[in-house]
Amino acid sequence: MKTVMVVDDSPTILMSMEAILMRAGYGVVKADSGEAALRVLHGGGRPNLVITDLNMHAMNGIDLVRSLRQLPQTRFTPILMLTTESSLDKRQEARSAGATGWIVKPVQPDDLIAVVKQMVPGA
């Protein structure tokens, strides 16, 4: 089963993302912060896709993207930013950090799954 890691400090977003992705046939690993996500990855996790929030309390999403690009197991893993942030500057910053795409909350489940399937086909 293909696995998607969702990183967000909002329990509501984590719950809804888990429900949407699992219904589409993906396995889901949740992390409520960038640090928690890195702990999972250091513990051997190898997600097929990472979806991360941008504005989180300690490590922000862009810093997490930079960290993920340093790890061998996520160097080429697609990373989607899922955020309420809509500024073009931030998008550009995320792109430079190594993010693969940008999704503005709230997102319709069908739209999200369409993008996820594009990134991780064959769930």
Add this chain to the structure above:
Amino acid sequence: MLALLSRLFRRRPAPLVEEDQGAKVALADLAPQTANVSAQDDADTHAGPQGEIIALTPRDSRFHRIHPHTMALVEEMQSYAGFVEIMQHHLSNVCTETQDAAENILGQALEIEGSVTGLVRHVGDTMQSDALLDATETLRVSVDTGRTVIADLIRQHHATQSEIRESLTTVRALSLKMRGHLGEIEDIRRYTDLLAINARIRIAGLGKNTGLEVIAEEIRALATQTGGLAQNLNVELNEMDRLVGDDLMARVSTQKRSDDARAQELQDSFEKLSRHMALLNDFQAALIAEVHRRSDAMRAPLNTLCGSIQFQDVARQQLEQVSRALSMISDHFVSLSNAIINEGAPPDSSIATCLSSILENYVMEQQRAAHRGEAAATAPKIELF
């Protein structure tokens, strides 16, 4: 409320009235009703000629005058911090409650979905379970076997009936044949009788004691005996014809009609059983299809709910922005009040600066647009780099 405001107010360090490097007099100690007599540490305060608050510093003897009305306004401005704190507390409660509600709604919805999915799986598993499939197959085979057996029995019954009728017909044909033989026997009797008569006539011509009378008498007796036998046979044949023709054939025909009717009923029952079994199979398939269809139909609104529930996170972030803005305004009021107390220059940040800072910190396009009083621009919601 006043107690709460007072409590919240105390959370912030009381702004101090500072005079150069001199003594410090707590603002709380400078309330108009107590200012005339208050003093702290090595500083001294007393009321001026017009009732103004005077804070004296012992080292350079400089003092600072604040009119009681101004002091009241300063206190009013300082109390905004408590007011803001209460509002922030409310906002925090709204965030927490909507967070709990959103989690609860989503959790319940997913639980319902889980139950329905479990039910669908159970129905599907049961309908397609080996036991049910075996039972259905066994029933179908039994019905087919029953139909075949009934058809064979009916066929055999018809064959037996036909054989019986053929046998009875043969018996009647034999009876007719025997009647023919009886006719021949009667002819022989008549001929024998004639022979006996002729014999007696010839004997009469030869005279008595020829010994031929005995032979003639024997021939006549033979003719009489043959006639009696033929008559008996005729009576018995008539009885046999009656039994075979009227009774047995009638009974066989009646039994055949009755058996045919029962066989038809049995056959009809098996046909109905077979049709109902087919109907049950159709209902079963339709039920499974309907359960799956409704399960799929339920997924669509649940999926929408999963998307819509994200409103809580969006609303939370907007409320956090409002809370930050309130803090900024509160701090601004504190800066203004401190400037008044210290008779210093206005604070560096104006309310316009605050607004500008708030605008820069927005993360949503609709917030920026609402701040500027404009319509939100339509940036792509999904962008792949």
